[in-house]
Amino acid sequence: MSSAAELLFELANSDRLAMLAEIGREPLKLSQVARKLSATVQETSRHLERLSRAKLIEKDSTSSYRITSFGKLILSLLPSFQFLQEQREFFLSHDLSSLPQGFAERIGELSEHQTMKRLDDALANTERIISEAEQYVWIMADQNVRQSYPHEHPEQVTRKLLLPKGTDLQTFQRMRSEAGSELQIGFVDKVKVTIVMNEKMAAVCFLGLDGRMDFTQGFAGNTPKFHAWCRDLYNSYWDRSAKKNW
Numbered sequence: 001m002s003s004a005a006e007l008l009f010e011l012a013n014s015d016r017l018a019m020l021a022e023i024g025r026e027p028l029k030l031s032q033v034a035r036k037l038s039a040t041v042q043e044t045s046r047h048l049e050r051l052s053r054a055k056l057i058e059k060d061s062t063s064s065y066r067i068t069s070f071g072k073l074i075l076s077l078l079p080s081f082q083f084l085q086e087q088r089e090f091f092l093s094h095d096l097s098s099l100p101q102g103f104a105e106r107i108g109e110l111s112e113h114q115t116m117k118r119l120d121d122a123l124a125n126t127e128r129i130i131s132e133a134e135q136y137v138w139i140m141a142d143q144n145v146r147q148s149y150p151h152e153h154p155e156q157v158t159r160k161l162l163l164p165k166g167t168d169l170q171t172f173q174r175m176r177s178e179a180g181s182e183l184q185i186g187f188v189d190k191v192k193v194t195i196v197m198n199e200k201m202a203a204v205c206f207l208g209l210d211g212r213m214d215f216t217q218g219f220a221g222n223t224p225k226f227h228a229w230c231r232d233l234y235n236s237y238w239d240r241s242a243k244k245n246w
Contacts, residue, residue: 007074010054015039016047017078020067023057024075027064080108090217094206098192103233109225116203116218125203125220126196133157133198138234140188140195142213162186162237169244186241194218195234202230 011017015037022028022036034044048065051057056071067075084091084107096104116122130137140162165187194205194213205218221227 007054010050010056011074011078013047015043016051019044019047020051020056020071020075023065024067024072027060027062027066029062029064033065077105077108079111080105083108083111086111093209094214094217095209095211096206098207100233100236103229103236106229109229110204110219110221112223112226113219113221116205116220117216119216121220122203122205122215122218125201129196129198129201129203132200135199136160138162138195138197138238140191140193140234140237142191142194158182158184160184160186160234160238162188162191162234162241164191165189165242185244186238187244188237188241193233195230197227197230197234200227202227204230 018037019033022033028036030041030045030048033048034041037044048057052059055068056074057065058068060066096107116125134157136158138160142164159182161183163185167187169185191213192207194215196203201220201222203218203220205213205215208214
């Protein structure tokens, strides 16, 4: 862990982080970096030297600093740390340990979000996602929210529902007869994250520390990264679920 500690020490400075981000956008000369950060040339030079020793940046033949391939990887991970820090109180009260490792590492993709702080927020977002769907509606949920699933939709809107194994499907008999589009159901051992999404927007809730789904807090968003995180996680569960097509 000592090498990781050394790297984190180099990153534990707001000026160096800002310089790394600026150089990550485009190669910059020393004077340009100093100007962008309103810092002295001497101070900027010291920070750039430390970033260079850490192999995060390098100087090219034009004396411009550019980010290294290693630096790009490190920079891509920083949003996750920033998001975790900003939402520290949320993550102290929720259990995300069951997330597949790759999605925990990508958690920063949820950073551009709308925070849901009440059950009414979650219900409002669910209603909006369902009503505005034009291509599909996907939901992964435990039995407690199954009745919020859409009963009617135009034929072009496909619908997928992921449920825990052993769920009583009697509730969905009416959905099957009333639905204007195909309903596909997949079964997983346990639902450990709730996702409601259409082709444009998604909302996600997690387990509380008591092991129960917490619908009073969560995140919603429509940015490409936020949507991709939810879509990819949903598909990872869907691909290994037991299917029932209606």
